Amino acid sequence: MNPFLRASRAPRLLFAAVCLAASAAAAAQQWPQKPVTIIVGYAPGGANDVIARFLAEKLQPVLKQPVVVDNRPGVASIVGAQAVARSKPDGYTLLMGASGPMVFNHALYSSLPYKSTDFVPISLTGTFPLVLIVNKDDPARNVKDLVAESVRNPQNANYGASAASFRLITELFNEATGAKFAHVGYKGSMESVTAVMAKTVSMTIIDAGPAATAINSGRAKPLAVTAAERMKEYPDVPTMKELGIDSTVTLWSGLFAPANTPQPVVDRLHAEVVRIMATPEARERLGGLGVTAASSPSPAQFSEQIDGEIARWKQVAQRSGVKAD
DSSP states (O other): OOHHHHHHHHHHHHHHHHHHHHHHHHHHHHOOSSOEEEEESSOTTSHHHHHHHHHHHHHHHHHTSOEEEEEOOOGGGHHHHHHHHTSOSSSSEEEEEEHIIIIIHHHHOSOOSSOGGGEEEEEEEEEEEEEEEEETTOOOOSHHHHHHHHHHOGGGOEEEESSHHHHHHHHHHHHHHTOOOEEEEOSSHHHHHHHHHTTSSSEEEEEHHHHHHHHHTTSEEEEEEOSSSOOTTSTTSOBTTTTTOSOOOEEEEEEEEETTOOHHHHHHHHHHHHHHHTSHHHHHHHHTTTOEEOOOSOHHHHHHHHHHHHHHHHHHHHHHTOOOO
16 A cells, blocks of 8 residues: 555544544433343342342432343343343443353353353442251251261262252362262252252252241251351351361352443443442342342453453363353
């Protein structure tokens, strides 16, 4: 190409880029001008759905537009995630994404119809501490007893897991402790809890919400929690970290937008999520589900957290040989 023509094009390209950026910024300042949809990859009534509806309720007055929750349940929440990944990046279609589809699916599936780079992480919205429970009549007084019994009688040692993520978490527990628990699959978290109460399985590591009724009624007993700190509901139950077990895990839910969503829109949403999740009402309403209201310091920090978790669980999946397909 003629050097003169190349030089003359440069200012025009720069001008076009500046205009495009200015146009995007102006559009973001006017956002939103129509209803915003939050897609949830689970059926109504679950914790992720409740978080999405609470957030929608609190966003609507400040955005001055309807905020609608659209449930699109499907295997491992893939349907909902895929729908948002393919949506126009204009801030009008968002995803209430859990760590299952946003982290564990990348470790467990050899192929997915979406990539982590298809999304802009906005902020955490809630965290889910997990609890290891056994039957009320189990002779194990603590995790050490439970592990020792699984080694002595591996043919009778098993665990219930309702999703590949819970299975992978329990396989990490096996690896960290030398336990010999074998997997028994169930369709839902409550089925895993019921199996513990019926002595069909030795134990399960499950989110605290589904476990609460069994624990509070005395039909199951908690031996440890996987969060970094003890749960206020069970102050006498130690963390895995306290027991010297490298199995600290907290599941979460967070808000996402399609990749290339204008940064001012992402920043506005992040600021609103931080504000909403810091309110006493958020702590109270979500706390009843065994969920801790949470937010991320910044979208970039949330993105770094996700990248680190994907790398961690890919390694665990590879070592354990657990796959979802």
